[in-house]
Amino acid sequence: MTNAGSGRATDDYAYLDSASSEPLHPAAREVLLAAIDQGYADPRRLHRPARNARLLLDNARDVVAECLGVRREEVTFTSSGTQAVHLGLLGLAAARERAGRVIVHSAVEHQAVHHAVEWSARFGGRAEVVGVDAVGRVDVGRFIEAATGPEVAVLALQSANHEVGTLQPIAALRSAGLPDDVPLFVDAGASMGRLPLPEGWSALAGSAHKWGGPAGVGILLVRRGTRWVNPFPVDDRADERGVGFENVPAALAAAAALQAVLAERDEVNARQRELIDLVRARVAQIPDVDVVGDPEERLPHLVTFSVLYAAGEALVTELDRIGAGVASGSACTSSSLEPSHVLAAMGALTHGNIRLSLTRNTTRAQVEHLLDALPGVVSSLRAEVGLS
């Protein structure tokens, strides 16, 4: 065993997959532990424990609204980011059935959007998919053309791409003549907490565990005055858009995490942006590597690249062995054996793919450790198949 004796201690392990899930923020942990004993009761009841739970839930909603610059009645806690996407997108569509059933969306939306649109087909929903350029940015002209087509119910566009980090041109679409009378759903799951919300949305979704809140808390925003109809069986909860018993402690912890990440955002973003620039520059020096996504107009914490002649699974396994946890969009790492639809739509290489996303605690030393090891990992994988 050549690696015997050189094993790295667990706390040296560099978890570089915050785009899948950011570790719980210390502020969220503290609030979660305090709220877990207080927020158990049904916030709709009238007794004292219920009033306590209601107070905590209202407080969570107020904090989220203030952090995001929206009205408290526009905020709904859901049981996941995926559920917030489903409710937001399909609820806007349901309110527009008389106008049409077409959902216009980019080719690089999160699977939650793609699956919601596929599901809507059983009620007559149809997709109009708009392509992207080589960095993954939707074509403004073609998006507007599709948006002004017949029978369009709703438009869907992410704030930033979850796999490659490219920001979508929502402001540019508005100034280029995106119709005001068709509702826009924005999946802000990849950027919420990290970047300010884009403007001009009718409904918007986010996910707390992507910014350091607990899993199982999604945020659905529906703009006041927007027509929205629950597309699923309704419930009788504290919030008319909410479904199921509220996870009050988790919602409060999510709010606390959001408040904390906003307070440290400028410093963290600047640090992460610089480290990602470093990764992009160093990885580009390895022969036959496709560094993907917009180098400037991007999320601060994330980069994706694809390594020719290497399997994504093998790269992830080798990097895990040297103490770095990364994700891959390659088919061999997915359950469906289909490559990432994002990389495919961009014309990027889909095999040998690595997505690296920094946490708020990622250090330069951790990133450099990975960068120092990567060329050797790549050349040994290529040597195994006789291509070096």
Place this chain on the structure above:
Amino acid sequence: MSATEPGLTLDCRGKACPLPIIELGRHLGEVEIGTILGVAADDPAARYDVPAWARMRQQEYVGELTAPDGVPIYLVRRLG
């Protein structure tokens, strides 16, 4: 011989990504410059990765044919 007739076709049926692309890389040198090399591959990633490979390796992606058994044959022209 038509303009899109491959001089050599690699049979990568049943091979998962990145094996069809590895085969392309291994066998490109076996065709003359200007000649088309085909790769028959049923792996879904090949549809995207053959053109991406051509872009990264400065070769020309020509398009795809369908083999008698329905498997796509992706075509690249060797430029160098």
